Amino acid sequence: xxxxxxxxxxxxxxxxxxxVTLTLDxxxxxxxxxEAYDAxxxxxxSFGGPRARNAVMFGPPGRxxxxxxxxxxxxxxxxxxxxxxxxxxxxxxxxxVATMRARRDIVQPDAMLCAGPGRLARALAIDxxxxxxxxxxxPFAWRARGGEPVIVAGPRIGISRATEVPWRFMLSGSPAxxxxxxxxxxxxx
Numbered sequence: 001x002x003x004x005x006x007x008x009x010x011x012x013x014x015x016x017x018x019x020v021t022l023t024l025d026x027x028x029x030x031x032x033x034x035e036a037y038d039a040x041x042x043x044x045x046s047f048g049g050p051r052a053r054n055a056v057m058f059g060p061p062g063r064x065x066x067x068x069x070x071x072x073x074x075x076x077x078x079x080x081x082x083x084x085x086x087x088x089x090x091x092x093x094x095x096x097v098a099t100m101r102a103r104r105d106i107v108q109p110d111a112m113l114c115a116g117p118g119r120l121a122r123a124l125a126i127d128x129x130x131x132x133x134x135x136x137x138x139p140f141a142w143r144a145r146g147g148e149p150v151i152v153a154g155p156r157i158g159i160s161r162a163t164e165v166p167w168r169f170m171l172s173g174s175p176a177x178x179x180x181x182x183x184x185x186x187x188x189x
Contacts, residue, residue: 001140003136004062005062006061006078006080006135007061007080009080009084010038010080010084010085010086010167011036011167014036014086014169015169017031017034017086018034018145018149019146019147019149020143021094021095021143023140024125024126024140024141025138025139026096026141027095027100028094028096028141029092029094029114030092030145031090031091032090032092032171033088033091033168033171034087034088034169035086035087035089035169036084036087036167037084037086037167038080038082038083039057039082050083056132057079058081058082058083059079059132060081061080061081062079062134062135063078063079063134063135064077064078064126064134065085065132066130066131067128069117074127076088076121076124076130087117088120089116089117090115090117090119090174090176091114092110092111092174092175092176093113093114093123097113100113100114100123101113103122103125104122112176114176115176115178151169151170151171152170153166153167153168153169153170155167155182156168157178
């Protein structure tokens, strides 16, 4: 993946990643859910400026920003520069499913193996050692999407600030989402 792909506004990158296949050392799948965060966003780790924890977000685009959440799970983000990053929330497993199952050590339908950022990180063996790694080199590999996907947008989840911002993007109809896509409100007659 050319680093220039990530050198765009964060919402454009978050939408463009849907349908793209991401693998790490040959294990991964099709990205089905992302969330966008930028430096002006109170829900972003970069809000308030650069610090030791978020320094990667202020570096060049096309880097992995990996952090630990709740002291338990790692989360993978891709940087867009200027304090912006896209959280990879979920993917539909396509490559190395047996390896993912062994890493997760749990019996679940394939669609659930990477349905959520913590599950995804465990299934793909993502940890803090990848923080700052370039996305255009091993262990990362990318395959272009095959056509223009139908994308659904809605509010981000798992945050306490700026919860109304509709920067969660999902492949419509995917069974591998971390949570179901929001349903549009019913229209009156």
